[in-house]
Amino acid sequence: MQLSPQGSETSGGGGRHITGARWAGRGRVPVTAGRHGRQTGAVHPDDTGPGASRAEAAAALPVRRAVPALAAALEARGAAVLAAPPGTGKTTYVPLALAGLAPDRPPAGGDDGGRVVVLEPRRLAARAAARRMAWLLGERVGGRVGVTVRGEHRPGSRVEVVTTGVLLQRLQDEPELPGVGTVVLDECHERHLDADTALAFLLDVRAALRPDLRLVAASATADTAPWARLLDADVVETEAALHPVDVVWAPPERPLPPPHGTRADPALLDHVAATVRRALTEHAGDVLCFLPGVGEIARVAGRLAGPFDVLQVHGQAPAAVQDAVLAPGERRRVVLATSVAESSLTVPGVRIVVDSGLAREPRTDHARGLGALTTVRASRAAADQRAGRAGREAPGIVYRCWSAAEHDRLPARPRPEIELADLTGFALQAACWGDPSAASLALPDPPPPAALQAARATLRALGATDAEGRATDRGRRLGGIGVHPRLARALLDGAREVGARPAAEVVALLSEPPPRGAGDDLTAVWRALRRGGRPAGAHAARWRDEARRLERAVPAGRAAGGADDHVAGLVVALAFPERVARARRGAYLMASGTGAALADGSALAAARPEWIAVAVADRPSGAASARAALAVVIDEEVARRAAAPLLAAGEEVAWRDGDVVARRVERLGAIELDARPLRDPGPARVAAALADGLRAEGLALLDWTPAAVALRERLAFCRAALGDPWPAVDDAALLGRAAEWIAAAPKARRRADLRRIDVTAALRGLLPWECAARLDELAPERITVPSGSSIRVDYSGERPVLAVKLQELFGWDAAPRLAGGRVPLVVHLLSPAGRPAAVTADLASFWREGYRSVRAELRGRYPRHPWPEDPAQATPTRRVKPRG
Known part of the structure; x- marks a missing residue:
């Protein structure tokens, strides 16, 4: 490898770390540039002062010392990562140096390596960078240094600054990038989705079409590992001339x-x-x-x-x-x-x-x-x-x-951004690139699967992709318009309906945030933009430029036109068919099924239209419905035409408003357009609706007799004590078998019929045969006590309880254990008045130790009942002594 005279190298990590002074080892050795006074921004780019001031400004930039190492890295591998903090000149000096145009030094890399294209994530930054570079050359933008952003095209002969969106479209049209020698991806640390996508596409181009294409990923931070790994490139670093x-x-x-x-x-x-x-x-x-x-x-x-x-x-x-x-x-x-x-x-x-x-x-x-x-x-x-x-x-x-x-x-x-954003535009780019799943794209982070799946579903609905996710001719056309695929669809289809110019004007309005203070009435905002007055202001000039660009992107066609609300409403509804909304209980229901509300006090809300098309909406955190920030009045005809794929008609048998409702329904997504009663719905569909109702409203719809409640408690005890195969009988488990409950009443047709279900029989029907045979043994409903009484066991608590008068248990030294001896029966010993006198699970111990105090307390109050000295030897009885 040929190194510049200033350079040396050591390897380390995935790529080498290079400085302008020497090639670094494992650590980073930054270029030290010293401190300077006012620098690049201190001279206005349009100043036409002496050329020396430009050379001095260039010489003051710290990044210039890293240029030889950067050139060597590009010569060696065709790619490099440049880490240079803000203000070092990476955006303006490095592209000029790579193009051989730096005003303070001889050409770096020669003049025959093709144009240098600089990617900026924002239009504002792209324009500023182009102007600064042109000033350093003593020129105006459009000479050797140019700029291309949406709505402005002044290409330069040697250096061109473009937004990432512009480059993505060029790559789709001409992936070889003819005439381009180097691409500099500026501010890659900001992790904009378009920038990540552009880098992935450029890596594909280098691998398959242009191995000579040089790539520089320029970052304002030192976190360069992802780009060094993707590019398999060296990292060149420089320090800023920062003051404390x-x-x-x-x-x-x-x-x-x-x-x-x-x-x-x-x-x-x-x-x-x-x-x-x-x-x-x-x-x-x-x-x-x-x-x-x-x-x-x-x-x-x-x-x-x-x-x-x-x-x-x-x-x-x-x-x-x-x-x-x-x-x-x-x-x-x-x-x-x-x-x-x-x-x-x-x-x-x-x-x-x-x-x-x-x-x-x-x-x-x-x-x-x-x-x-x-x-x-x-x-x-x-x-x-x-x-x-x-x-x-x-x-x-x-x-x-x-x-x-x-x-x-x-x-x-x-x-x-790829983790957070709507991926519809990205998915269309990937499909047009030939990789619908984006699986082979060299991205710093993969797209979230759910977000990508939602984006691909949207593209299929727009006709932009086929069933396999491949881009259709329509999809390629949508992708070439330079706006979100939804807006591109609204432009193409809307132009045929209302004319190219009106459709372009509305889409241009939708492509950027509206002017501040414009309100939520999209038609009113559109009219204000056409007038150019308040609140449109300077926004109107950008809007007009974008509208002209979009108008040129579609065939001229016929000038259909129409009332403003009709035109705007149709275009908005074509872009966002699932946001067509109909009034419902003081708010709106969108075709997507989400509620929406207009701003209180807005002119649009005051008009109380029956139908609206929502252009801009969000769902504030914790809010039950969406907030319609920008909308337009439409009618049902427009809603039906624009959202035609969401139209559906059919029979509906469902649980609604507390009972089974059978209807023939026409819907626009979640919006009900028309409904008529349906006679003789199929029994299976009725049963399914009843099961839904039972799941929705709970087991209280059934008739829970005391016998049914007691049986459920016994089964719950067995489940807790013995586990499988005893069935779970909690609410969730029973509701999960709602269809079986409905099958127990084959003639049930409505809510009231659920009360006729034999709950006791249905519960017994849940038991496997081996459990049914042993239920009375393991969890008896009643227990016969020494007095001969048959006492019901209470299974409603954590432990089964036998509540019985104390005198009926004389001579009984132990209550039976339940669940095959696993669970002791808790005995509530009652006074003659039926009130609890003592609680025990060990009767023998009670007779020895607890009975004496109970006897002393109660025998005076209940003298007609026996209170023997030795209850263990006494005869149990449920009777009182005869009067003497």
């Missing part, structure tokens, strides 16, 4: 409830805003504040005012805001950001980080087809990433809005 960052633990004064659903406690947001204000007074520099989502950013922004600029950074932020964040400001700034700023963006001027400690993760209810983002505690790894942003240019400080003790209890790292 002090930690201030700043928990709220009183404990707050943990995050719940999508909600962040308003008291915590108040505390975060107060902490930002505190930080501004205690330290110099700009503030970067991490919050879980757009709503929390807006609420904290509303609590901040002062001689500083407040910038809100998230995936939906307008381009002007993104530009302002990436350039130094004239005034002090407070940047409120989601996790996009953890590693994907470099914000200049930041000396202070305020961390709310919250993040958003997807959650999917696969059984009900509902998904949402949920608020969770950020991991320790994310907290470290966030804190490091304060030490980019000078010593910094991080205010953590939780305690040190809480920090130790945080999860070590975030869960990979």
Whole structure:
């Protein structure tokens, strides 16, 4: 292997760990770059100043020292893993160096190795990276450095930054990636599903089509083992030029409830805003504040005012805001950001980080087809990433809005998206790739089987895959549109019904979160976007661009159109047929069988429509029904057309509302459309419905006579004392044999008929013959005592009890033992009035030791009853002495 002059090597683990200074052994020896002042973000990317400033900016990047080792690793194995913390230049300098374009050094790897494609997980990060690289070359984006994201295509001749979704589509269309020499997968540590999928596909391409294709997995953390193993590659590491960052633990004064659903406690947001204000007074520099989502950013922004600029950074932020964040400001700034700023963006001027400690993760209810983002505690790894942003240019400080003790209890790292997300899009990608089960894909983590099964079932329902899971022509077309398969289906089928442009506009609206404050009426949101006014704002421009792109993806067809509710409702129902919903008892029942409720006080709820199509819904933790966040009014005709595969008609004999109901029913999924009485239902179906009713409502539907209760108690005693083959007779066991109980009443047709079942005979019918023959021996119903009385044994307690008047047992020194001698009979000795006088399982001992005190207490009160001195020799009797 040829090494660069700076390099040396030792092997260790699955791959070697390489630094720019030398090849490391088993441990990691990081590249030390020294400390610098303001770095990459300090110069605005559109600044057209002297070229020297660009070369100086490039020379200040710590990652440049690792480039020779990275080039050597690629030369040796065709793949490498680059571990470089945020701010080292891995996103912007390394691609230029691999393309031979680095402004401060000669070409690394030559100019004939093909284009370098850089994968970014977010559009915002892709645009920012392309602009930064173009600035380093003194160019605008679209020259040697380009960018391609959804809605924007300015390819570069040498370097192109794309989102992972864009690359996945290219791989499906042209898996050889003609003209591409190197692919850099940036921010692979974030474990986005598309990024994991892209890596798996690229590994397939290298193995089967392009062994010359070079791959670099770039991570902002040192946790590189999964990628080193998958790529069979060396790990090249570099340290950031980070300054020390002090930690201030700043928990709220009183404990707050943990995050719940999508909600962040308003008291915590108040505390975060107060902490930002505190930080501004205690330290110099700009503030970067991490919050879980757009709503929390807006609420904290509303609590901040002062001689500083407040910038809100998230995936939906307008381009002007993104530009302002990436350039130094004239005034002090407070940047409120989601996790996009953890590693994907470099914000200049930041000396202070305020961390709310919250993040958003997807959650999917696969059984009900509902998904949402949920608020969770950020991991320790994310907290470290966030804190490091304060030490980019000078010593910094991080205010953590939780305690040190809480920090130790945080999860070590975030869960990979493949464990949490809806996998329908992934499953379609895998099917189009030729691996429907995803079994042979080299993924860092396998997809959860239940989630993948649910996704594949959805694809079959959409006609995207065949019975074996292979992609159909329709499925390939759906996969090429660049939106979720459900939305792609709504676009294709909806365009034929309502026209390409209206369908594209509604699908574009559904493909991204709606504008804040838009309400739950989808038609009203659509109209606002068309007008471009409030609350649409800057959202309208992105929506129009996406609508035009989607319109081009389907045939022009005829302009069908129609009323807005009809158009929007049909498209939404085509996308989510199981979310078609009908009013029911003040709320709604969706075709999936899940209840749904509109927001109290919303205009849509006030209209009280009979039918709606739910576009966005989630099920808050602990809630009995889903929450319809965005919906549109439809009618039954639209529901029937859009959800036609869910239509079913048939005979129904079932236990409903406390009795057997026989009907001929038409349903749309779980929604009942029409029902008529059914005459003469089959006896077997009636019996099954009665059994269901018995299981649902319990054994109280039967007539439990005293004899039946007593027999059940005797059988329960035998089961407990002797075990098998004595049958269990607890509620669960008896209900499990409900069909046998119903068979005991062959003419039963309704609830009242269950009272005519002979429960005693049915219980005896459970006994094997050998048990039936010995029941009276092992658990006798009655026992004859010395007086000649036949006394019933009580089996209702833990031990069998014989309750009998004391005088009837004179001369009896031992009660019989039951269950073949295994269980002693407990004797309750009663006074002449029938009240318990003593309890014993050892009569002989009682006559010797206990009787004397009982005799002394009772003989004065009951003088007509015998109280002999020696009860063991006395004659038992149930009679009283005659009056003298």
